[in-house]
Amino acid sequence: MEHEHGSTCSICGLVPLARGLRRADRVIARSAAMQELLKRAARFAPSEAPVMVRGETGTGKEVIARTLHANGPRAGKPFVAVNVAALPAELLESELFGHGKGAFTGAAASRRGLFEEANEGTLFLDEIGEMALPLQAKLLRALQDGEVRRVGENRSFAVDARIVCATHRDLASRVAAGQFREDLYFRLKVLTLNVPPLRERPEDVLPLALQFLGEEKRPLTGFTEAAKARLLAHSWPGNVRELQNAVKHGAALAQGALVDRDDLPEDLESSDRTPSAARGQDDADALQAADGRGAVREGTTLDRGGPSEHELRSLAEVEREHILRVLDACGGSQAEAARVLGIARNTLWRKLRGFAETEAGGTQGARS
Numbered sequence: 001m002e003h004e005h006g007s008t009c010s011i012c013g014l015v016p017l018a019r020g021l022r023r024a025d026r027v028i029a030r031s032a033a034m035q036e037l038l039k040r041a042a043r044f045a046p047s048e049a050p051v052m053v054r055g056e057t058g059t060g061k062e063v064i065a066r067t068l069h070a071n072g073p074r075a076g077k078p079f080v081a082v083n084v085a086a087l088p089a090e091l092l093e094s095e096l097f098g099h100g101k102g103a104f105t106g107a108a109a110s111r112r113g114l115f116e117e118a119n120e121g122t123l124f125l126d127e128i129g130e131m132a133l134p135l136q137a138k139l140l141r142a143l144q145d146g147e148v149r150r151v152g153e154n155r156s157f158a159v160d161a162r163i164v165c166a167t168h169r170d171l172a173s174r175v176a177a178g179q180f181r182e183d184l185y186f187r188l189k190v191l192t193l194n195v196p197p198l199r200e201r202p203e204d205v206l207p208l209a210l211q212f213l214g215e216e217k218r219p220l221t222g223f224t225e226a227a228k229a230r231l232l233a234h235s236w237p238g239n240v241r242e243l244q245n246a247v248k249h250g251a252a253l254a255q256g257a258l259v260d261r262d263d264l265p266e267d268l269e270s271s272d273r274t275p276s277a278a279r280g281q282d283d284a285d286a287l288q289a290a291d292g293r294g295a296v297r298e299g300t301t302l303d304r305g306g307p308s309e310h311e312l313r314s315l316a317e318v319e320r321e322h323i324l325r326v327l328d329a330c331g332g333s334q335a336e337a338a339r340v341l342g343i344a345r346n347t348l349w350r351k352l353r354g355f356a357e358t359e360a361g362g363t364q365g366a367r368s
């Protein structure tokens with residue numbers, strides 16, 4: 001079953017995230033791992049306790065933080081996000097806590113900080129592990145006292161912001177190394193959510209890619225089978241953000257209604273040679289999918305009196321095409337496709353990797 005938060009979710013019970021939010025904020029979670037994560041998030045959402053979201057860069061930690069906020073009692077109040085790593089310590093301090101008039105050169109008027117802006121809402125502290133130790137002490141004090149003091153002022157303001165933080169680092173080892181305060185660490189990690197890397201949830205790759213494609217201005221309808229195989233074979237070290245950028249790249253270069261393998265960034269694979277016959281196949285698929293009718297292949301020698309290309313195709317090619325079609329029909333879910341094909345998921349995964357490797361090696365599509 002599709003598990004997107006464009007409508008009320010029967011799997012994890014979260015209310016629609018899409019209401020009032022950009023379409024990009026919809027959470028795609030086809031994999032069991034993400035569905036489990038959302039179930040856990042749904043249990044945390046009504047709580048006031050701080051949440052620490054852990055995961056590699058680009059996995060969707062902020063998306064999860066927004067989901068928590070949008071599904072909790074503070075939903076109608078502000079969600080204020082700050083990237084701790086993006087600002088030098090002094091600037092971050094005045095951003096977080098605000099400053100009084102004349103607190104420093106250029107402070108012509110007093111200004112409230114993000115803590116105050118997030119009052120009654122959620123303050124999302126991204127990359128919390130990068131916070132300098134002196135500021136960690138100030139943050140801890142603000143959390144303990146429930147009030148903040150603007151830089152250069154003596155009075156304090158009561159603040160009530162739910163704290164959600166995120167880190168791609170192993171904070172426990174930073175604590176052990178004396179780089180992160182232990183008391184702050186335990187205060188922030190009352191509840192924890194771990195967002196799995198994209199390579200551990202390949203079922204999410206194609207649904208995410210289609211979602212991102214739908215956000216493009218150009219009217220593109222999907223990906224060729226070769227493009228899908230390539231998306232599925234990549235390990236995505238930059239996770240969902242890397243996939244998002246790859247889709248943008250593909251959408252910009254696409255010539256037909258479908259994004260083809262060669263439209264995707266070259267660095268998705270080390271070797272990138274597509275035999276023309278394979279490319280012709282993809283074009284045919286693209287045309288067929290675009291207009292719903294049969295299509296003439298370009299660059300191939302059909303109807304010349306000899307056996308047709310279909311008759312010359314090897315068993316391996318037919319198998320590949322069938323597997324990719326089933327995968328497509330199952331909306332990219334490898335678990336479902338493996339069930340339909342009657343093979344183990346691992347077997348399917350190995351075969352998909354094999355297709356991509358063969359293509360990268362330039363042998364796919366070769367005719368004997």
Ligand SMILES: Nc1ncnc2c1ncn2[C@@H]1O[C@H](COP(=O)(O)OP(=O)(O)OP(=O)(O)O)[C@@H](O)[C@H]1O
Pocket residue numbers: 024025026027028029055056057058059060061062063064126127166168208211240241244
């Ligand atoms: N499950 C998902 N469904 C839909 N879009 C997603 C999902 N996960 C991530 N994205 C999109 O991918 C991009 C990166 O996500 P996000 O910024 O939440 O990652 P992050 O882990 O917070 O990154 P960083 O570590 O760099 O702070 C965003 O544009 C986000 O909308």
